[in-house]
Amino acid sequence: MSTKKGIADSIRHFTPAWFAVNMGTGAVSILFSVFPYGDQNDTCRTLSTVFFALNLLLFVLFFAATITRYTRFPTTWSVMIRHPKESLSLGTFPMGAATLIGVGTTLLHGKYGFGGRAFVYTLWGLWWIDVALSILCCWGVIYAMITKQSHSLQEMTTVWLLPIVTLIALHPYSAASALTTLAFTISSVSIGLTLSFMILTIYLHRLIVYDFPPGLSIVSSFIPLGPMGQAGFSVLVIGQAIRDFLPTPGNTSPFLGNAQTGEIIFVLCVCIGFVLWALATMWLGYALLGIQNVVRRTQVPFKLAFWGMVFPNGVYANLTVALYQVLDVQFFRVWGAIYSVFTVLIWIDFRGAVFEGHRGGYVTVPDVEKEYGKNERVA
Numbered sequence: 001m002s003t004k005k006g007i008a009d010s011i012r013h014f015t016p017a018w019f020a021v022n023m024g025t026g027a028v029s030i031l032f033s034v035f036p037y038g039d040q041n042d043t044c045r046t047l048s049t050v051f052f053a054l055n056l057l058l059f060v061l062f063f064a065a066t067i068t069r070y071t072r073f074p075t076t077w078s079v080m081i082r083h084p085k086e087s088l089s090l091g092t093f094p095m096g097a098a099t100l101i102g103v104g105t106t107l108l109h110g111k112y113g114f115g116g117r118a119f120v121y122t123l124w125g126l127w128w129i130d131v132a133l134s135i136l137c138c139w140g141v142i143y144a145m146i147t148k149q150s151h152s153l154q155e156m157t158t159v160w161l162l163p164i165v166t167l168i169a170l171h172p173y174s175a176a177s178a179l180t181t182l183a184f185t186i187s188s189v190s191i192g193l194t195l196s197f198m199i200l201t202i203y204l205h206r207l208i209v210y211d212f213p214p215g216l217s218i219v220s221s222f223i224p225l226g227p228m229g230q231a232g233f234s235v236l237v238i239g240q241a242i243r244d245f246l247p248t249p250g251n252t253s254p255f256l257g258n259a260q261t262g263e264i265i266f267v268l269c270v271c272i273g274f275v276l277w278a279l280a281t282m283w284l285g286y287a288l289l290g291i292q293n294v295v296r297r298t299q300v301p302f303k304l305a306f307w308g309m310v311f312p313n314g315v316y317a318n319l320t321v322a323l324y325q326v327l328d329v330q331f332f333r334v335w336g337a338i339y340s341v342f343t344v345l346i347w348i349d350f351r352g353a354v355f356e357g358h359r360g361g362y363v364t365v366p367d368v369e370k371e372y373g374k375n376e377r378v379a
Contacts, residue, residue, distance in 0.1 A: 124181075222287045
């Protein structure tokens with residue numbers, strides 16, 4: 001009886017933030033597939049495939065737990081939406097799914113030739129579902145922040161970025177219906193990146209006025225690497241796709257039909273990608289300064305929030321490697337390899353800490369129904 005009650009409690013308190021584990025595992029899978037010193041090596045491909053399989057398994061388990069949670073405890077959904085912290089982690093779901101779609105396209109189909117054309121169109125269909133969920137997360141969560149939640153500048157952290165980064169993660173994996181896919185991708189990345197700059201401006205103001213976030217909140221200092229790194233990589237992919245796509249046959253448009261348009265846009269995208277890499281590096285510096293500042297004064301216990309570090313660091317490493325592939329500058333190759341190894345190491349460390357934490361009881365999530373009443377507006 002106690003076992004059943006324990007499982008029911010675990011399901012009831014299952015937070016969307018667990019999909020950050022998917023994001024981090026997916027980022028590690030991507031890094032193995034692009035590692036600059038062995039991307040054509042069977043060992044790296046095998047490791048990438050293993051992490052993809054693990055990520056898929058975790059995603060299915062987390063998705064099943066999520067469906068069970070809101071089916072058995074339907075009031076939890078409305079309470080979660082009104083929660084000023086847990087609701088922000090809804091964005092981890094479509095981003096976790098995006099890593100699966102990306103590796104499925106570039107590794108399983110691109111390098112192994114798995115599934116043929118039918119597999120590509122299946123992934124493309126899943127990509128569109130992910131687009132819809134990302135839009136719902138971005139607009140829906142921000143609307144809830146405005147109308148159903150109360151926030152203050154002093155309590156603000158970069159977790160505000162999570163529902164926004166979903167739009168940036170939608171770079172065009174599939175070549176199916178390229179023009180339509182590219183149009184939606186450019187629009188979503190533009191909106192997501194613009195909103196990210198707005199949030200980061202507020203966050204910098206918050207740092208100057210109130211110091212670094214205290215305690216466990218300091219872990220969120222790495223999140224800015226996510227929108228900068230992912231947007232930079234997305235822009236590079238968009239530039240390469242446009243260069244390959246243009247000019248469109250039979251098109252008389254001075255833009256789409258011009259043979260030089262694709263090359264010009266590609267050069268601009270590489271420049272933008274480098275600028276975003278530089279900004280990500282700046283935020284990495286502030287994150288490291290913040291971590292040492294807080295850790296010197298207080299003890300920060302391991303909790304689920306630490307998994308939010310893996311994906312931002314992973315996409316930063318991925319952008320660094322992508323810049324090496326485009327620019328053929330050895331600095332990016334070396335730094336990309338070093339940072340990829342660092343990201344894998346923190347994934348390994350956090351994986352072990354999660355297992356130890358379940359035994360020791362310190363991997364915890366908020367009980368939102370106790371913290372906020374069922375019919376009470378979050379204040």
